[in-house]
Amino acid sequence: MLTRAHPDHLSVRTMIGMLRRNTVVLAPQAVINELPLMISNNVITPFEVGAIQRVDGLEFTATTAVSENSDQTDIGVIIENDNTRIYLSGYTGATTQMAGLRNINVAVISLSEGTDLRKMARAAAEMSPNLLVVNAYGNDNRKLRVFRTEMKKLNRAIKVQASESF
Numbered sequence: 001m002l003t004r005a006h007p008d009h010l011s012v013r014t015m016i017g018m019l020r021r022n023t024v025v026l027a028p029q030a031v032i033n034e035l036p037l038m039i040s041n042n043v044i045t046p047f048e049v050g051a052i053q054r055v056d057g058l059e060f061t062a063t064t065a066v067s068e069n070s071d072q073t074d075i076g077v078i079i080e081n082d083n084t085r086i087y088l089s090g091y092t093g094a095t096t097q098m099a100g101l102r103n104i105n106v107a108v109i110s111l112s113e114g115t116d117l118r119k120m121a122r123a124a125a126e127m128s129p130n131l132l133v134v135n136a137y138g139n140d141n142r143k144l145r146v147f148r149t150e151m152k153k154l155n156r157a158i159k160v161q162a163s164e165s166f
Contacts, residue, residue, distance in 0.1 A: 002015075002025060002026070002027035002028075002031045002126040003027075003028070003031075003065065003074050003075045003076065003077065003088070003090035003091065004022070004028075004030075004031065004065075004074040004075075004090060004091050005028075005030045005031045005033070005034045005074075006091070009091065010031060010034060012034075012035060012036065014016070015035075024045065024056075025044050025045065026045050026047035026053055026055075026060060026062075026085045027044050027045075027046070027047055028035045028046070028047060028048055028049075028062070028074065028075050029046055029048065030074070031044075032044050032046060033034040038156065041044055042143065047060070047062050048062055048063050048075070049064050049075055049151040050062060051064065057081060058080065058081050059077055059079070059081070060077055060078070060079055060080075061077065061078040061080070061133070062076070062077060063075060063076040063077065063078060063087075063090075063097055063098070063101070063165060064076065064092075064098075065089060065090035065091060065092035065095070066092055066093060066095055067091050067093060067112070074090050074091055074092070075090055076089045076090040076092055076098070077089055078089065078101070078104070082127060084105050084106075085103055085104050085105050085106075085107070086104070086105065086106045086107075087101055087104045087106070087107040087108065087127070087129065088108045089108060089110055089137075090110075091102070091110060091112060092110070093115055093116060093119065093120065094115075094119035094120045094122065094123035094124075095123065097125040098123045098124075099122070099123040099127060100126070100127075101127045102127070102128075104127055104128070104129040105129060105130050105131070106129055106130065106132075106133065107124060107127060107129040107131070107132050107133070108133040108135060108163070109124060109126040109132065109133070109134060110134075110135055110136035110137075111134055111135075111136060111137040111140075111143055111144070111147060112136045112139070117143065117146050117147045117150060118150055120147065121147055121150035121151050121153075121154055122150075122154060123148075123149060124125045124151065124158070125154035125155040126159065128132075128155060128158065129158060130158070130159065130160060131158075131159050132151070132158050132159065132160045132161070133161050133162075133163050134160060134161070134162050134163065135162075137162070140157075144162055146156060147160075148160050
């Protein structure tokens with residue numbers, strides 16, 4: 001799953017090393033446009049907001065992801081299997097679409113540069129996942145503390161866990 005064409009999210013060299021004959025890669029057109037033809041013509045399935053794709057028993061649904069410091073629209077993804085729904089926000093700020101998601105068991109969100117922490121906490125609290133994994137906070141523990149404090153105010157039932165930031 002590729003969600004964004006930015007170099008922080010897309011490494012053609014890494015991708016070439018990971019691809020195998022039966023690899024399925026879903027990506028928005030903006031990402032496909034950045035790939036060499038030998039990759040994009042052979043193994044990439046276009047995947048835009050609203051699209052649903054089934055792969056090996058999993059259902060992938062592309063959602064809207066809009067960065068607060070960019071006018072580019074990328075994608076987030078909901079992955080569903082049986083009764084489990086996992087939401088990967090991609091590179092986005094808080095959106096009404098994110099806040100409106102329901103029946104999410106695990107949400108993985110990014111606190112990227114420029115993220116409005118209070119707005120993101122409100123959107124995550126409305127979504128109300130059982131587990132909220134926070135990444136891309138740049139090892140900024142203050143940012144993480146502010147976000148966790150906001151989450152506790154809004155919905156104490158949500159377990160917030162920090163991933164290793166990169």
